[in-house]
Amino acid sequence: MPKLDLSQIPFKGGSTYPGKLAQAMARRSSQRLGDAGGLTQYGVNMVRLEPGAASSLRHYHMQQDEFVIVTQGTCTLIDDDGEHTMQPGDCATFPAGDANGHHLVNKSDAPALFLVVGTRTETETGHYSDLDMKVTMDATGFKFTRKDGSPLTAEQIGE
């Protein structure tokens, strides 16, 4: 039925980032609400950040609109303009193609949760603001490279 049974949707951790970059995603987990409810046109995830955790490496999307609303605790939105404290009910939008890299970090001493919505597209490019890295996505999956398209270095990924 349309109302989701949240108790049946697990919070899962893990990361698609290569090598040691995945370590930045420790203490972050998420519930894939949209998938659980049969949505396909956009993803909707409830993200839980333990103290010290980050939502992602700081990035922006070229093709996908992104929206967040904090639902519990305190998050710090970090973007090109600095740090912005976000409390429950606070919202932020990241239009596709806006080259303002962003992520949310939990700098508090209690868990924080936010809901994030992102369009599903057949292809996508994401740029990482603080690293020489981009990600391209197509039907074959994700591919992380340096910004010029060359492979990530051993120094970057620790392999």
Next chain:
Amino acid sequence: MPKLDLSQIPFKGGSTYPGKLAQAMARRSSQRLGDAGGLTQYGVNMVRLEPGAASSLRHYHMQQDEFVIVTQGTCTLIDDDGEHTMQPGDCATFPAGDANGHHLVNKSDAPALFLVVGTRTETETGHYSDLDMKVTMDATGFKFTRKDGSPLTAEQIGE
């Protein structure tokens, strides 16, 4: 900047429903968060229901995924399966083409708020579960008709 200044985004009432059908939308208002933040691929609205208000006439979408999360108060989700109480944090999904008409009603004595996300598409058809009515949308706007495409009757819209 990405973080929205919610104090600058008005809650607006009103309805696109024709004639007396618009009366069903009294005591409902919404903040157009996605539009305010420059999103175009989906709409994100914070909807406020005063006691007795409804989110919409009970309906379903053929082309647009819909997602809701209650953020304050208590809403009653009414769909083909009956009534489902929704408290803050409760979520529901309505995949495009799922012919389960739904709306949220505030049966409590305090205001309720929910966030709703809906895909933006170039065309759309919506079906109303409790009325002989559908809506079609294209570049020229909305058009409400009977389910067979004929004009709504004077009895239906009170004109």
